Amino acid sequence: MKQLLSHIELVEALKTNPDAWLLLFKRGSEQSDCAFGNYAKAAEKVEGASFLWADVNEVKDIHPVYQITTVPSLMEFKGGIMVNVVKGCHQHEQFKSLFENKVFTASQASEEKPAKNVTVFTTPTCSWCTTLKRHLDANHIRYREVDVSKDQKAAEAMVRRSGQQGVPQTDINGQMIVGFDRERINRLLDIR
Template sequence: MEKIESLNNLKEVLQPNESVWLLLYKKGSSQSDCAFENYQKAAPKADKIVLCYADVNEVRDIHPEYKITSVPSLLNFEKGTLKNVVKGCHQPEQFNAIFEKVAFVSAGNGEGKPQKNVTVYTTPTCTWCNTIKRHLQENGIRYREVDVSKDQKAAEEMVRRSGQQGVPQTDINGEIIVGFDRNRINTLLGIN
């Protein structure tokens, strides 16, 4: 595992490596310390990928660059481009499953279905939000997460589009799903 000291340092690591994972965390916060500890435990099992970490107490220029508004956040870069963000603390086995799933998805031969545009509207205290995110991750679906408790404009846009204030809400290619409707999500994403 490599400690990242700055955005420039991260870009140096991204340049030669195909798959890089970066855990952004805040040392001293219980969620972040949990994520960091389990990320370290998962690290020995991960091969063919580069695992890095950065403490936002020390490194201040990475999270604004990638619009990360909460930690812990695990960023996945493929060929230097941010492809996925996984938030929260996960067990070592879950981290390994995330690494393997993304490695499996990115190792595809390009004949897969086109990636849909998926946005999940969440809040930090929403348990169903985590269920949706885990479901998407387990099925190799890339998504963007928007924390509506921190982004007033996004919250207003979400309510304008769905007429609902509750989360989770998932936008799949412009179609809004309120709550965790597994069948509808699977149908729209082509998950069997």
């Protein structure tokens, strides 16, 4: 793993290895420290990829270039271009799966749709949540799942954004969808 101290260092790193992962985080923040620890643990277990990190306490010129407004954010670069952003703290196994999936799907790059930032708010007992997740999985849509029964802050943020308490709710690039509205989800995610 390599620490970056400026956008210029990122540009140089991408010249050497245009397929890379960059974690932007804020040291001292619980979510960011969680993400950094799990990112580092996962990076140790995956070979053949370039793993970078930058602390926004020290580096102020990377996140504005890529319009990253929240940290922690894991940025995926292919061919030197940012193609995906995964926000929040995830278990090291989830990070590892992302890294390995990137290696596995690299040959399919020409067929893939541009990545969307998708978050699914769920509870363990919600049958429509399961239906929604199966639909996303069947269409190879990457998403982050937030169990609002275990994360009170996420539940409050979800209600503030949509005005609704029920699940499932889906955030697709900032647009909230309440319930399993297949047509709207398909339209926003370009699923045919």
